[in-house]
Amino acid sequence: MRIRFALAGLVAALAAAGAVQAQDFKPRIVRFGYGLVDNSNQGRAVRVFAEAVEKATGGKMKIRGIGNASLGSDTQMQQALIGGAQEMMVGSTATLVGIVPEMAVWDTPFLFANVKEADAVLDGPVGEKVKAKLEPKGMVGLVYWENGFRNLTNSKRPVNKLEDMNDIKLRVMQNNVFLDSFKALGANAVPLPFSELFTALETRAVDGQENPFNTVVSSKFYEVQKYLTVTNHVYSPWIVTVSKKWWDTLSPAEKKVLQDAAVKSRDFERKDTREEAAKALAELKGKGMQVNELPASEANRMREKLVSVNVGIAKSVGQETWDAVNAAVAQTRGK
Ligand code: TF8
Structure with missing residues (x-):
C-alpha cells in the first residue's frame, strides 16, 4: 500500500517535472559564429557545445555553428550580438578591447607562464569580474576558451635576434596593446581582422603574423609562411x-543549459587545444616550415622591450584591474 502511494507520488512528480520542462525549452535556433575553419579547435568545441545543448533540451534548442567568419569578423559579430541580430559567438578577448577596455589586460606580454596559471586566473574571481564588464555593453560572457600561446611566423627571414624584427610587416590584432608591443620590438605592425589575414599573407601585403601553433595548422598559414619562431x-x-x-528572453532553465554546456565545451576545448598544440610543431616542420627557438639572451631582450608596454596597459585597463590580475597571477605562483 505504502509502496503504491510512493510510486504514485513519484509518477506525479515526474509528470510535473516534464510539464515544467516542456514550457521551459522553446523551439529555438541559435546562430553561433566563429572565425576559424570548421576543422579547427574552435569548430570542434562549438560542436561539443551544440550537442550538449541539444541533448539537454530534447532537441528543442538547436545550435547552428557558423565558422570561417561567414557571419563576419570578430568585431562585426560583436556588433550583431549587441544589436540582437545574432545569438552567440566565440572570438578573441583582444578584439573586444574597443568595447570593454579591461579585456586588454589579457594581452599583457608574458602575463601567464603556463596554461595552469591561465586557467586559474581566467576562471577565478578576477576573470569573472572582467567578463562581467560585457553585460552593460550588451553581451553576456559565458566562459573563456583557450586560443593559446602565440608564436611568430613570417615569410622574410628567420628571426634569431631582436634586430631581425626590423622592417618585418607584421599583421597584429586590432588593438593598441598588440600594436604597441610589436612596434616596441621594431616591427612594422599592421592591424588587420583575422578574416583578411590569409590573403594578406599570400599576396605579401604583410610578411608575417603571430598566432598559436594550432591556428597556423588549421588556417594553413604554413602554405604562405616559411619561418616560425617559438x-x-x-x-x-x-x-x-x-x-x-x-x-x-530566455527562461532560467534555458540559461542554465547554455551555461552548463559552455563549461563542458570549455573543458573539452582546452584539452583538445593542448593535445593539438603538442603535435603541431612536428606537423609544421613536416609541412616545410623552418622552425627556430630564440636563444635565451634574445628572448630576454625581447621581454625587456615588451615590459615597456605594461605601463600603457595598466593605464587603459585601470590600476585596480591591473593590480587584481597581477595579484591573482602571483597567488597562483605561490601555490
Ligand atoms: C587573431 C586571433 C584569431 C581569433 C579567432 C578568429 O589572430 O588569434 O585566431 O580571433 O577567433 O585574430
Whole structure:
C-alpha cells in the first residue's frame, strides 16, 4: 500500500517535472559564429557545445555553428550580438578591447607562464569580474576558451635576434596593446581582422603574423609562411559570448543549459587545444616550415622591450584591474 502511494507520488512528480520542462525549452535556433575553419579547435568545441545543448533540451534548442567568419569578423559579430541580430559567438578577448577596455589586460606580454596559471586566473574571481564588464555593453560572457600561446611566423627571414624584427610587416590584432608591443620590438605592425589575414599573407601585403601553433595548422598559414619562431610572447584567451538582448528572453532553465554546456565545451576545448598544440610543431616542420627557438639572451631582450608596454596597459585597463590580475597571477605562483 505504502509502496503504491510512493510510486504514485513519484509518477506525479515526474509528470510535473516534464510539464515544467516542456514550457521551459522553446523551439529555438541559435546562430553561433566563429572565425576559424570548421576543422579547427574552435569548430570542434562549438560542436561539443551544440550537442550538449541539444541533448539537454530534447532537441528543442538547436545550435547552428557558423565558422570561417561567414557571419563576419570578430568585431562585426560583436556588433550583431549587441544589436540582437545574432545569438552567440566565440572570438578573441583582444578584439573586444574597443568595447570593454579591461579585456586588454589579457594581452599583457608574458602575463601567464603556463596554461595552469591561465586557467586559474581566467576562471577565478578576477576573470569573472572582467567578463562581467560585457553585460552593460550588451553581451553576456559565458566562459573563456583557450586560443593559446602565440608564436611568430613570417615569410622574410628567420628571426634569431631582436634586430631581425626590423622592417618585418607584421599583421597584429586590432588593438593598441598588440600594436604597441610589436612596434616596441621594431616591427612594422599592421592591424588587420583575422578574416583578411590569409590573403594578406599570400599576396605579401604583410610578411608575417603571430598566432598559436594550432591556428597556423588549421588556417594553413604554413602554405604562405616559411619561418616560425617559438616566442610564446603572450597567452590569448577566447571568450564565448551571448547577445544580452537575446539572453534576456530566455527562461532560467534555458540559461542554465547554455551555461552548463559552455563549461563542458570549455573543458573539452582546452584539452583538445593542448593535445593539438603538442603535435603541431612536428606537423609544421613536416609541412616545410623552418622552425627556430630564440636563444635565451634574445628572448630576454625581447621581454625587456615588451615590459615597456605594461605601463600603457595598466593605464587603459585601470590600476585596480591591473593590480587584481597581477595579484591573482602571483597567488597562483605561490601555490
Ligand atoms: C587573431 C586571433 C584569431 C581569433 C579567432 C578568429 O589572430 O588569434 O585566431 O580571433 O577567433 O585574430
